[in-house]
Amino acid sequence: MSSEQPSAQGLHIVGEVALGFTPPRTSYARAAYSGAEPDTQQATLLIVRPDGTAAAFSGKVEYGQGIRSGLTIEVADELRVPLEAVEVVLGDTDTTPWDMGTFGSQSTARVGLQLRRAAATAREVLLELGADHLDLPASELECHDGAVASRVNRDRSATYAELVSGRQIVRELQDDVELTAAGQFSIMGTSVPRNDAIERVTGMALYSQDIVLPGMLFARILRPPEYGAKLVDADATIAERMPGVAEVVRNEDMLAVLAESDQQAASAATVIQANWSEPASQLTQFDMPDLLLHTGRDPFLTQEAGSLEDGFRQADDVIEQTYYLPYVSNAPMEPRAAVAQWEDGRLTVWAGTQRPFGLRAELAQQLEIEESDVRVIAPEIGGGFGSKSIYPVGLEAARLARSAGRPVRVAYDRAEEMTWASVRPAALIRIKSGFMSDGRVVAWQSDGYHAGDRPFLGRRGSDTPYAIPNVRVTTYTSDSPLRTGSYRSLGGAANHFARESHMDEIAARVGLDPVDFRLRNLTHPRFRRVLEAAARMFRWSPGASPSRRGAGVALGLDVGSYVAACVQVDARGPEVRVERVSAALDCGLTVNPEGAKNQVEGSIVMGMGTALYEAIEFRGGRLLNSGFTRYRVPRMNNVPQIDVELVGEPETPSTGAGEPGIVPVAPAIANAVFDLTERRVRELPIQSHLDGSSSSEVIPG
Amino acid sequence: MIALVVNGEHCEAPAADRNLLSYLRFDLRLTGSKYGCGEGLCGACTVLVDGQPLRACMATVGAVAGGQVTTIEGLAQENALHPVQQAFIDESAMQCGYCIPGFIMTAVALLHRESEPSPAQIREALAENMCRCGTYQRIQRAVERAAAQR
Ligand code: FES
Ligand code: FES
Numbered sequence: 001m002s003s004e005q006p007s008a009q010g011l012h013i014v015g016e017v018a019l020g021f022t023p024p025r026t027s028y029a030r031a032a033y034s035g036a037e038p039d040t041q042q043a044t045l046l047i048v049r050p051d052g053t054a055a056a057f058s059g060k061v062e063y064g065q066g067i068r069s070g071l072t073i074e075v076a077d078e079l080r081v082p083l084e085a086v087e088v089v090l091g092d093t094d095t096t097p098w099d100m101g102t103f104g105s106q107s108t109a110r111v112g113l114q115l116r117r118a119a120a121t122a123r124e125v126l127l128e129l130g131a132d133h134l135d136l137p138a139s140e141l142e143c144h145d146g147a148v149a150s151r152v153n154r155d156r157s158a159t160y161a162e163l164v165s166g167r168q169i170v171r172e173l174q175d176d177v178e179l180t181a182a183g184q185f186s187i188m189g190t191s192v193p194r195n196d197a198i199e200r201v202t203g204m205a206l207y208s209q210d211i212v213l214p215g216m217l218f219a220r221i222l223r224p225p226e227y228g229a230k231l232v233d234a235d236a237t238i239a240e241r242m243p244g245v246a247e248v249v250r251n252e253d254m255l256a257v258l259a260e261s262d263q264q265a266a267s268a269a270t271v272i273q274a275n276w277s278e279p280a281s282q283l284t285q286f287d288m289p290d291l292l293l294h295t296g297r298d299p300f301l302t303q304e305a306g307s308l309e310d311g312f313r314q315a316d317d318v319i320e321q322t323y324y325l326p327y328v329s330n331a332p333m334e335p336r337a338a339v340a341q342w343e344d345g346r347l348t349v350w351a352g353t354q355r356p357f358g359l360r361a362e363l364a365q366q367l368e369i370e371e372s373d374v375r376v377i378a379p380e381i382g383g384g385f386g387s388k389s390i391y392p393v394g395l396e397a398a399r400l401a402r403s404a405g406r407p408v409r410v411a412y413d414r415a416e417e418m419t420w421a422s423v424r425p426a427a428l429i430r431i432k433s434g435f436m437s438d439g440r441v442v443a444w445q446s447d448g449y450h451a452g453d454r455p456f457l458g459r460r461g462s463d464t465p466y467a468i469p470n471v472r473v474t475t476y477t478s479d480s481p482l483r484t485g486s487y488r489s490l491g492g493a494a495n496h497f498a499r500e501s502h503m504d505e506i507a508a509r510v511g512l513d514p515v516d517f518r519l520r521n522l523t524h525p526r527f528r529r530v531l532e533a534a535a536r537m538f539r540w541s542p543g544a545s546p547s548r549r550g551a552g553v554a555l556g557l558d559v560g561s562y563v564a565a566c567v568q569v570d571a572r573g574p575e576v577r578v579e580r581v582s583a584a585l586d587c588g589l590t591v592n593p594e595g596a597k598n599q600v601e602g603s604i605v606m607g608m609g610t611a612l613y614e615a616i617e618f619r620g621g622r623l624l625n626s627g628f629t630r631y632r633v634p635r636m637n638n639v640p641q642i643d644v645e646l647v648g649e650p651e652t653p654s655t656g657a658g659e660p661g662i663v664p665v666a667p668a669i670a671n672a673v674f675d676l677t678e679r680r681v682r683e684l685p686i687q688s689h690l691d692g693s694s695s696s697e698v699i700p701g
Numbered sequence: 702m703i704a705l706v707v708n709g710e711h712c713e714a715p716a717a718d719r720n721l722l723s724y725l726r727f728d729l730r731l732t733g734s735k736y737g738c739g740e741g742l743c744g745a746c747t748v749l750v751d752g753q754p755l756r757a758c759m760a761t762v763g764a765v766a767g768g769q770v771t772t773i774e775g776l777a778q779e780n781a782l783h784p785v786q787q788a789f790i791d792e793s794a795m796q797c798g799y800c801i802p803g804f805i806m807t808a809v810a811l812l813h814r815e816s817e818p819s820p821a822q823i824r825e826a827l828a829e830n831m832c833r834c835g836t837y838q839r840i841q842r843a844v845e846r847a848a849a850q851r
Contacts, residue, residue: 064797064834193790200798201786203733203773207799210732218727262723333737333745333799333833382735382799383833414738594793598836602796605835628742628831637828639837 011048011125011164013118015173017097043097045173046075046118048126052146052161053085056118058111059099061091061354062196063381063388064602065658066595067102067111069194073591074112077187078119078180080143081160083195091378093360101355103386103486109654112591120177129163182589182650189650191594196380207380208337208352209411216339216407217246217258219400220265222272223416227482227621228279231255239268248272249403254396258404262411279621283481289324292428292449296476300455303463303473311443311470315434318443319505322430323498324683325666326615327423327451329631330487334382335417340397341407347374349398352381353391363398385606386486387421418626422485423616425451425458428478429498434470439512439520444468446499448475450491452484461492461663464499465557466521482618488606489659492558493666500554500667501682504545504674513542514553514671515566526586530564531555533584533647538566545675552672556663560655561587561648565604565664567640569672576687578608578640578669585644585660588652597644600661604642607665609634612687703766707731708775717763721755722746724762725772733773733802737831744830745799747806748772754810773802776809785809788847789840796834804830808844818848 047055056075062068071088079086089096099111123143130148131138134156141148149157199205224230234255236248244264249256255274259265283291312318338351347369353359356376364371381388393410401408412420427450434443444466450458455477462473475491487493507517515535522528531553534540540551550571555564568580581604590596613632617624625631644661666684673690674680681689703714707729714724722739725731725748737745739758746757749771776783785808788794795801804827811818811826818826823844832840 066796191793193793194795196798197790197793197795198782200795200801201773201782201789201805202777203731203802205798206732207735209736210726212727212730212732262727263720331833333743333797333831334735335737380799381797383797385833411736413736414740598793598796598839601838602835605837606833627740628738629740633831633833634835634837635828635831636837636841637824639835639841642838 008047009050009164009166009168011122012044012170013046013122013173014042014170015045015114015118017043045097045115046122048122048160048164050161050165052159053087054079054081055087055089056115057089057096058115059091059096059357060102060111061356061378061381063102063354063384065599066194066592068196069595070591071112071115072195073187073192074116075119077185078116079123081146083187083192085146091356092375093356094375098357101358101389103354103389109656112654116179117175117177118173120179121171121174124174124177125169125171126160126163130158133158133163188591189589189593192592194595205380207334207382208339208350209334209382211339211350211379211409213339213341213407216409217260217404218262218265219397219408219410220257220259220269221396221410222255222269222274223420224276225622226279228281229276229621232275232277234272234274236272239272242268242271247404249400251399251403254399256400258400258408281481282620284619285326285615285617288326288426288451289428292426292451292478295479296449298455298477299474300459301472301474302459303471306470308443308445308470308472312434315442316437317509318432318434319502319509320430320432321502321505321682322428323501325427325494325497326684327426327482328487328610328614329418329423329616330385330387330421331418331631331633332383332385332387335412335414336388336391336393336421337409337411338391338393338397339407339409340394340401342401345373347398348377349374349394350377350379351391351394352388353378353394354384354389358389359391359394363395366395367398367402385488386490389486390422392420414628415626418631419623422483424487425480425484425491427451427458427491427494429494431498431502433502433506435506435510437510439507439510439517441466441468441506441521443470446473448491448495448498449478450475450494451478451480453477453480454484457484458491458494460490461495461556461558465524465527466503467523468521481621482616488603488662489558492556492659492663493607493610496554496556496663497666497670497684500556500664501670504552504667504671505680508545508674511544513544515540516542518553518555526562527555527557529647530562530584530586533645534564534566534582537582537584537643537645540566545671546678547675550672550676552668552670552675554664554667554671556660558656558660558663561585561657561660563660563664565668567668567672569669569676571673571676576612576673576690581640581642581665583642583644583661583664584647585657586648587646587655587657587660588648589650589654590646590648590657591654593646596646596657599658600644601642603659603661604665605634605639607662608638608669611666611669611684613685615685615688703762705762705765705768705770707770708772714762717761717766719762720758721760721762721765722757725757731772731774735799735802737800743800743803744807745803747803747830749806749810752810752813754807773806776805783809784850785812785844785847788843788850792839792843792846794836794839794843796836800830800832804832804840808847811844812848812851816851820845
């Protein structure tokens with residue numbers, strides 16, 4: 001890792017970080033950020049080093065979305081240097097600017113813009129330096145391939161290295177600096193391989209699970225058998241005498257074995273006799289639909305127009321239906337892990353969190369030390385899909401390392417990761433619609449009940465994008481026996497499943513082709529464009545459902561990006577098989593099209609898992625499927641052919657590409673199953689429903 | 702002491718019951734083999750033992766005593782990437798990358814026993830590995846590309 005000293009040589013572009021970042025627009029992003037105040041000190045954003053290469057700094061983290069590559073491309077393009085000349089330093093509270101956290105697909109968009117401004121500012125300074133050095137008017141000069149050169153006489157040039165070496169120049173970022181116009185990019189918008197790919201294919205990339213320090217102890221923490229259980233008493237006398245055991249730590253609610261190896265810690269933990277209190281709840285996943293409906297509170301009106309009464313009076317026909325989505329697990333491939341080390345009163349924690357600065361604040365507060373005495377380094381992150389904003393192992397490792405006087409590693413195993421990380425909120429959504437026999441929808445009433453204590457989780461994507469004159473959309477917060485948290489697109493996936501399934505039901509009732517029916521109700525040009533593109537890619541042949549062909553469609557909006565997908569399913573075998581998905585995404589200007597497509601493909605696979613197989617099973621506070629034997633996720637042989645087209649215009653500002661791909665998938669699959677089988681599945685996962693092993697019979701209403 | 706050869710180097714493991722994955726990752730600091738499930742279900746820990754793929758999380762060093770173990774770190778030769786590694790880069794077959802070493806090792810073993818695998822054989826062989834980021838289609842293409850180059 002790079003650790004640039006602010007006093008080092010070169011050209012430094014500094015910026016006021018809190019001002020440089022726009023505060024999050026959405027309530028869910030604001031709520032995800034809790035605690036720490038923005039550091040208003042100036043931070044170094046970019047350095048043009050004495051050798052002419054550049055380093056750019058961001059507090060964001062890389063968890064698979066390709067942010068390092070994206071930012072490298074933006075800086076290289078704006079600074080006019082080759083990709084190899086740019087190093088992007090991420091997620092280290094000592095060396096990178098303060099950052100709220102990496103979520104909501106906004107990473108590349110917002111930070112990218114700031115680093116582009118920093119690079120453009122640097123370019124202006126380099127032009128000035130070049131003018132001086134070459135004794136030519138700056139207006140005659142341009143930056144090209146790491147050098148300042150005369151437009152008139154190419155031989156008159158100076159490399160960035162010549163201009164900055166031996167000097168130390170500090171300049172402030174100019175917010176109004178002129179950025180390269182969309183048509184002038186040489187790298188942005190083209191497909192380039194990731195600059196961190198070699199580390200990934202050679203096993204050199206270090207994730208939190210991979211941090212091994214000299215003298216490090218391995219911790220095994222005894223977790224309660226279920227949520228809400230408290231440690232009553234424990235006998236660790238045998239464990240303490242087991243080989244390799246350094247200590248058994250009992251610290252209020254935490255009971256942990258520290259040993260010289262992971263295996264020794266695990267063996268010792270198994271012989272500890274611990275008694276836990278019984279938690280009160282005996283609820284299971286089958287109780288969820290009722291629970292959601294009956295505990296819904298804090299109604300929040302997300303969309304309102306016209307008068308529902310008028311709309312329903314005018315309508316030729318009315319449909320009222322209920323849709324249900326169970327809890328699902330993020331289940332990233334890398335379980336959370338952290339290593340903590342204390343040196344001279346200063347704490348360093350390696351933790352694959354999406355919020356290194358948030359964790360720093362939390363550590364300082366909980367351990368009663370200054371923030372300046374804490375360094376959090378986020379190594380590579382093996383997936384998270386939103387859930388790694390919460391990273392309790394960081395504090396656990398820090399506490400244990402403090403008491404042991406040696407570095408300590410705390411790592412979740414798979415069952416801990418599934419059990420103690422958060423789940424996507426279960427949701428129940430009721431929709432009542434009124435429509436004319438020609439397919440115009442005239443009334444839309446939607447009531448969504450989302451599990452969890454954070455209301456924003458359920459609001460995302462709840463509004464209908466269709467041009468309906470009389471609308472009322474309300475979301476409620478309902479009790480949750482399990483801990484809910486962030487997930488790709490959050491409640492957006494649930495809300496889209498309900499809405500796009502329901503739209504399909506209307507289309508079938510009025511006998512219209514599902515694509516044509518949607519177009520009749522859409523005025524927004526970006527929605528129409530993605531829908532038309534997906535239908536064209538799919539070679540959609542019009543016809544009303546059920547046509548027995550197994551084709552389904554859905555569209556959506558998430559994090560400012562427009563998306564539509566058409567899917568083909570087959571159900572001749574024992575299972576529903578998704579054969580083909582054609583998806584179109586409009587996320588405005590795309591910095592790295594290959595990266596964006598990769599994200600959309602991944603979102604589609606994930607959406608397919610939640611549509612067909614995934615559901616958390618529980619009894620009381622105990623997860624019954626906390627491993628991959630009983631929690632099934634998509635594998636290579638389940639995956640369809642996926643085609644993705646990016647249809648955004650380069651003049652439109654970048655919006656997220658990491659999440660929107662998931663929202664149309666489940667409804668498009670459910671619609672395709674209906675098209676094929678005439679069975680309307682209003683509950684996920686579809687496969688369990690078709691097998692008869694789901695909670696369907698208990699959906700109220 | 703248990704003797705084995707890891708990436709061409711002679712090593713001695715402390716005890717026969719030492720878990721192979723933990724031994725590689727923590728004792729030898731070869732952390733390229735990943736822990737994903739510890740139950741033989743995800744393939745993130747796949748290594749080669751005498752050319753055969755093995756879930757290191759399910760094995761002890763005793764079980765591979767005397768064997769030749771190859772991990773992801775031992776695949777590239779003299780600064781040249783293995784063709785399968787290169788193919789993963791060329792097809793952008795990765796997101797977070799955590800699953801990738803396991804997929805590469807599984808693919809190398811497949812190409813070792815089947816020099817011209819059909820797309821279906823590739824899919825079948827790699828269905829034992831998991832990629833939660835969902836890069837399967839790209840991984841499939843990468844393995845097809847590597848196979849075509851042989
Ligand atoms: S960690 Fe070995 S198969 Fe998952
Ligand atoms: S790339 Fe993230 S799990 Fe495969």
